[in-house]
Amino acid sequence: MPELPEVETVANGVHARVHGQTIQSIWTSNKPQTFKSTPEVISETLTGSRIERVHRVGKTIVVDLKRSGMEAQFLVHLGMTGRLLVSEPDVPIPPHTHAVLSLSGGRELRFVDARRFGRLSVLTTHEEDDQPYSGPGKEPLLISPPDFIALFRGRKTPIKAALLNQSLLHGVGNIYADEGLFRAGIRPKRQAGRLTRAELGRLREALITVLKHAIELGGSSVSDYVDADGVRGFFQLEHRVYMRTGQPCLVCSTPIKKIVVGGRSTHFCPVCQQ
Ligand SMILES: [Zn+2]
Known part of the structure; x- marks a missing residue:
């Protein structure tokens, strides 16, 4: 996907x-x-x-x-x-x-x-009441820190599941949810509504960084994609936790763990993420 x-x-x-x-x-x-x-x-x-x-x-x-x-x-x-x-x-x-x-x-x-x-x-979109398409949720690259924090207020679901909820934040899927949580040092199972403002602030910045980095890398494979067959070259993106189960964490060397959260496989470092 x-x-x-x-x-x-x-x-x-x-x-x-x-x-x-x-x-x-x-x-x-x-x-x-x-x-x-x-x-x-x-x-x-x-x-x-x-x-x-x-x-x-x-x-x-x-x-x-x-x-x-x-x-x-x-x-x-x-x-x-x-x-x-x-x-x-x-x-x-x-x-x-x-x-x-x-x-x-x-x-x-x-x-x-x-x-x-x-x-x-x-x-x-030519009638006065017509609105241009705005998607099911908020735009991760544009959302302000207070709006980002407000999205998760009172939510009892694990933060990983909340990140995949497209009616909150749209566009983030399994790869970038795992990578964003790793970079922010947050365990995927933590209850979304219980994260501190500082943690959510870090998470927002981590998501923006990883998404922008991936867009930059993806840009180099655009001509392959559009002219031929698929996102060839795109997966050169170096994942730090996603699909790295059992491999050493790039920061602390602890083996990366895989669990299931909200029905989706979830990868994290048990030491770097708390
Ligand atoms: Zn680690």
Whole structure:
């Protein structure tokens, strides 16, 4: 499952290649799971629209569209296996392709998704009451320290589970929750509402640092991702605890432990994290 850095990497890569171009036509597979808006509505909204910007909100890729007074957003959720590829039209369409947008620059933007947990939808934003897509929770890279602390007030769940709750903070998944808690020195099972302000302040900074670092590393593999097949190279990111069960902690050499919190495997150092 791609997390915030992977989604941001893809969004930035796609933006660099397609912004300013007009969608001339669209083909859709019409598989019901994939289309949260109907293929007809998506086709009607996208055809003839100019791509103003491609960016990330939470774990969703948002394509801002404009067409003669109408503004809309095309939302792409990658799910488990979704990929957004910018391809030359003569490159064969891969299996499990669900949407092909033909662009004025001559290339195609393709959505490919083998397991079909990904979702495509549109949102019109031209009416006065319409709000642009803001995601299910707060943005981890932008949230202020007081707002971050307030998110966890009174919560009885373990902090690890609270970090994965997308309606609180969106975009953080299993990898960056574990890595953020390690860097902040906090045990994953601690009750979220009982963490001190200082601990939550450290956690916010640790999350921002690890997410930004991952975005920087991801940036180097963007062209591979967009032009070919997958987040190749991205996992060069050096995890300090995630999937390092039994290996020595990079700070104190104690073996990294694995436990289950909220149904998810969780990795931590029993000495560095208290
Ligand atoms: Zn340690």
